[in-house]
Amino acid sequence: MAKDRRAQTRTATDRWQTALTLIAPNKILIRGYPLDEMMGRLSFAEAVYLLLMGELPTPAIGRMFNAILVSSLDHGVTPPSTLAARNVATTGAPMKDSVAAGVLAFGPHHGGDIESCMRFLDTGLAMVRGGKTMADAAEALVDECVKANEAPPGFGHRFHTRDPRASRLFQMALELELEGEHVRMLRALERALTARADDFDRALPVNVDGAIAAISADLGFAYDLGNAMFLISRLPGLIAHAHEERTRQAPMRQIDPKDHDYDGSAERRLPETRK
Amino acid sequence: MAKDRRAQTRTATDRWQTALTLIAPNKILIRGYPLDEMMGRLSFAEAVYLLLMGELPTPAIGRMFNAILVSSLDHGVTPPSTLAARNVATTGAPMKDSVAAGVLAFGPHHGGDIESCMRFLDTGLAMVRGGKTMADAAEALVDECVKANEAPPGFGHRFHTRDPRASRLFQMALELELEGEHVRMLRALERALTARADDFDRALPVNVDGAIAAISADLGFAYDLGNAMFLISRLPGLIAHAHEERTRQAPMRQIDPKDHDYDGSAERRLPETRK
Amino acid sequence: MAKDRRAQTRTATDRWQTALTLIAPNKILIRGYPLDEMMGRLSFAEAVYLLLMGELPTPAIGRMFNAILVSSLDHGVTPPSTLAARNVATTGAPMKDSVAAGVLAFGPHHGGDIESCMRFLDTGLAMVRGGKTMADAAEALVDECVKANEAPPGFGHRFHTRDPRASRLFQMALELELEGEHVRMLRALERALTARADDFDRALPVNVDGAIAAISADLGFAYDLGNAMFLISRLPGLIAHAHEERTRQAPMRQIDPKDHDYDGSAERRLPETRK
């Protein structure tokens, strides 16, 4: 029988389960591990991986995941999310309100590409499991994009022609031997797009969302958690902008993104001691 | 002349400045450092510190900050923020909406104690600079709390009598030689509270917010960023709960926090290889 | 050529237009009408209609729209949106934060049914324009629902077997002669569902979202504005609950929806003088 989409009325014995965190007096277990034991022995990124995935990451995965989280830390003043956060901050609202408003701006076209790209890659891999070569699957996907008059998710950037964050993620995935079928599918798409360059009105390099999508999918992340990684990564960026807005600008300022300049540190390199 | 609190009308030459991130074609600089260079060489926590504070942390501060961020990762099903997030998730709303709702629940009594405690410690330190001993300043502050019929911020917990996260943070601060005047002020408050135990209706151990407040203040964080650390730390917790709600439960569920059980991993220890 | 989904870089002459409100010194025009003139001569609902639709409503439409907005004013403690709002309120967060969290909980299964139902009705009407009778179109739609194991949007309620709000809206639409093809399509679906009652595991009366969807569609509202009406209607409900939580309850309360009772006014009737 067809189910009524609305929930049934509650019965009296509705216990429900959670597998994430056990709270007992003076004890906090995250997926079974004592939180105070994790502190100082796991990096924050490794602890996040544990919480989301249920098991500790290997050292290689821990390094990869740290890099993924660093990759989307901030992208300056102009993203709509940062402007939403700054517009809330200028009214004197507290930090958390600015941040929440910025998070809400991660809509389908902004920060939501990781999930779309993960699904897109899986569509291609389904073709491969159905018998196509990876190259043919990639071509078929590119064909659909041309017909739909849309760039594939994970490719293109309104500002960069070669996304340095994507390149670095792929380099690390290679070095750490974490490349899998999703990364290979993405590479095939790269080649297919290059071959069909004339069918698009601008260059479509792989972008950081595509790199995160491919590598995360190979790490076994669910679609829903793909976008979550972007949230975790970008939150400090929103915080930094909200804080700068409140500390450097007058309240109730009309914020025109066009009119900003950068007055921060000149370019500098990390000390050699940091490897 | 008294100023009108509302902003002046804009003039034509209103350039404004940001010192956080420089975006140029194929280049992203976070406080001057290339983002792709940071990836793989800085942990996410170190990158966050850099963005918020403007300079790289020392290795000791990097370890401390990682631990601070791990400390508030999650606290189970019952916090109001987690329930707000789950109630949004049960309606089928996307991850970011659940997370934003959870963030909004970090009001004055919940996650907002870090900033209150930082200010409170500074009130005590102002007394010290004015001539009081630390012990006398602590007593004076505790006096005011008794009169106001309120526990001091940074102390007490609705569940734990000895907050394991606070103990661990103080242990690390000692080992890493990062203790400063705020930590000493907090310790003085601990002793003063113990001496006045009869004036309060329950034990008031220092809690994780107090530990974070004291250590962050000694690291030079602004008040506004105190609460921000809690946001960064707890965001993955909100994500994990929203994700679990959507993957394990029927939609439009009536969520009673009282009726939950833990069915996750039994307690386990980190492997010795992780130091 | 396929377009890059991301926005082009901005050019220098990017003026953009708004047709809603003109602000000039000492003058505010809403769709051309002076706001101070509207005050006292238009009800709030009529003013909202003007702003959203661009023209004044007829008196009949004004009465209908007032009723639509009243219909979803509140539905007690148990909706997830109300619980999200109360969980934020209990932390001491200000009214607007509670309200924003409640708004975020209007996901696909909760308050989002108006838009789904509007689209659903249009699917049926497209079949009618293609040659089917309304009865056959309704049957075809119900068939699809049975196959998909889902109730159609606009029908069913987790609590009511005859939604008094839907009945009243239809009665008014009839009296005010505002029924159109969408309402007739909905009635046809009602009959088709009754004929197929055995294929569903519970009664599926038309609910208030279905009534609002049908009537609003006949009034010419865009899909996006269908859900907006629910937001406008329910906002005072969220406010009232947040306010009651903060004024009647202790902060940081664990809120179990199961454990509430009603202690408000006994049932009473409107005075005869109100028609």
Added chain:
Amino acid sequence: MAKDRRAQTRTATDRWQTALTLIAPNKILIRGYPLDEMMGRLSFAEAVYLLLMGELPTPAIGRMFNAILVSSLDHGVTPPSTLAARNVATTGAPMKDSVAAGVLAFGPHHGGDIESCMRFLDTGLAMVRGGKTMADAAEALVDECVKANEAPPGFGHRFHTRDPRASRLFQMALELELEGEHVRMLRALERALTARADDFDRALPVNVDGAIAAISADLGFAYDLGNAMFLISRLPGLIAHAHEERTRQAPMRQIDPKDHDYDGSAERRLPETRK
């Protein structure tokens, strides 16, 4: 004994009460009145008043409250709340996310003035109850503002020198005989400010927030509900702007408020038939 600010652990018999809405099968009572009975007989504004205040408004209060809600319906493109909403809308996020972000922008300097002004007026009235004349109380309050280098809440506007919405509200309050001590206090402040005009760097006419504050206070609204009225009023404005952004503009647009023009209806008058 001083109380621990955190909540006590829950006991088993924690029933809690709500007085707002009774939900029973096929019955919804708002403060005791059947919702379907209210539909068509009460305007939305009157229904909102009933829900918030617990009793039906008199016809005069109903007219006043409708006007209050109309007064803050929208104020064009430039307010930070509207820009936050548009920045979220441009990312493709759904209506409710844009609206929630806009709501978050109603910080202390933006939409939060109603509550500040209500408290401010009460400060003056407390002086009057203590023996001062209203004129002297007003002067004392203005004195404090000059010393604090701040305009009083409820006065001044970044754009209007004579707020037409405030004038209209006062006119209606007079005609409907709803003026009380708060309105008289506000008038006294107006006169005191005029006398001290040289101490401020710009004209400070009473604004709509001041008018709403005074009239609402005389109607008996709690402080918390003062700001709530602004939320209810402005929500349709946020919706209209989010909708216009999504329907008229390309996604991921960089929104510069400076660059907009109005292309809506020319000024027009309400038909005589509307009184």
